[in-house]
Amino acid sequence: MTEKPLKLGILGIEHRHIYGQLNNMQKIGSTCEKWWTEGDPVGTVKDFATEYPQLERVTNKQQILEDESIDLILIAAIPNERAQLAIEAMRHGKDVMVDKPGCTTLEQLAEIKQVVAETGRIWSVNFSERFEVEAVTKADQLIKAGKIGKVLQTIGLGPHRLNLPTRPDWFYDVEKYGGILCDIASHQIDQFLYFTGSDEAQVIASSVGNYANPNTQGLQDFGDILLRSDQGQAYIRVDWFTPDGLPTWGDGRLTILGTEGYIELRKYVDIDGRAGKNHLFLVNNQTCEHINATGTGLPYFENLVNDVRNRTATAMPQQHAFKVMELAIKAQNQAARVGL
Template sequence: MIKFAVIGIDHRHVFELIEGLTSAGATCAGYLSTTSDARVLQGIEKRFPQLRAVDNADEFLQDPTINLIVTAGVPSERAQIAISAMKHGKDVLSDKPGVTSHEQLEQLQATVRETGRLFAICFSERMTVPSVTTAQRLIAEGAVGEVIHTLGMGPHRLNRAIRPAWFFDKKYYGGILADIASHHVDQFLVLTGSTDAEIAHASVAHFGKTTANDFQDFGELSLVSTTNRARGYCRVDWFTPDGLPTWGDGRLFIAGTEGSIEIRKYLDIEGRAGTDHLFLCDRSGTRHVDCTNEPITFFAKLVNDVQNRTQLAVSHEHTFTVCRLALDAQARAEQVQKP
């Protein structure tokens, strides 16, 4: 039996990580109650009243029965949490972004080599979204031919009143491209079958009127695969309007040589109810695909990886490549950004 513990409950994504692992058969030993956001702690207490809270991380790190440490801590602190866990013989699952600097990435890679432990990041906009899983299957079946371009849109709701202070401070969140654009780097590599890429263009900006001028509320980047012919673009921002009934109208367009796919991940704003709408256009016509029953396998695969020392859920190579490219985009954007 796989047992995990949570160190770092500063982001609401922790709820999904706990639910996903327990649904996959893992047992949660509890969580470190320290947090920068009391609302997240209250959410855990409400959703998982049976879980044990501790006030010292060593209680989990020193426990030989715990196999896996999960973290959704302050982004700039996640790498150090992971490094400490791996040096104590634990595997690690991190919320994204798992790193906020190239230095942290190098330290993580070195620790993985030294300890032989597993380190994974949950890029949830692919790994836990049924419509993207369906798209992967259709692409593998040849539905659109060779994928030559992806276009991702990742608007998010700001929810300024309920965000902790670190959310607005780049030294803690790492920058908008290092943070939420990492989802789109992950999707580009997987959907195009690329193992690496280069950043062709990147920019960040501040447009909002309710946040400080140094808060990055808009970002974009362009990718060019270095292992095939594919190219990609993504735009991320914090401008989801209050009238939208979900946190963001996440959209993904996939262009192939023989067809195309459009995904409306979280809603169809004037059409069908529910989530996970996929629209396929190929030589035989167009059709809507309901993806709500597509199984999510990431957490089950991760539990299997911890048990069998495999990397079926996500490989280290892929995880670290996504991190590097997102950080490269962030660094490049900062160099070209004008006041």
């Protein structure tokens, strides 16, 4: 007997990551009928309604929260509002997939942990730079096959294009977006913990700054972190300095060093000229090769569907999501201020 498709609801579309969340869930058969967002976010409401004309925009979020047919809530609201929406959803018996950052303060994280414990619901953070990148899936397969030995270190680079004229006001309010390390660097922290197999880690050093945008004081256009665990080390750099000459929003890279080789991912573009994205370079004692990882697949979404149905944790262990956000927030809170 064919299982009934998972039914989705949407709370908050302030960030365009909602497209990746929804599209990838729909590709594996999940359905959605309703969405809600506060007000009319600049640049997303009109586009979202045009992209998904079959979905109904409801005026009251209770119409989604109290709909017992909905299994999973997708959230891409303003970052500092995501925790409360997730808490409401879980207290209404829904599992949650929230855009990163899943929360912006340690107090929010503590409340999320409490509600997860009370309700038994799933709070999953969609770290799209791992879960929506097929090159990362391929790297995972190669590492599990022993191609580079034991992972010792990751170097994660997360540059982004600023596109100032398109940004909403909350983009310049640290309290609302959480700061550059809480926001963007949560991706790279996730990858470090995952690939090194680390359950715990320490923030050894971190910094944030505004180097080139004096008219937007709340913006942090640069940040970096040094992490250490009993399994390995990481260096992370995130920024808003993608130049206009690059044909995509950012040259996101991940280098994974092992005892018997290394892997470099050029996730979104190869500036050496190879077309497309999902470029993987594998170097070990037997080979030095480029692999086009397109077509490898994105298992997170199917795994999350199975987790919702079976009450398992195959997409991402719950404690992993908690630890990533804890480290991202701590790195942000203790960061040295640099730049202007």
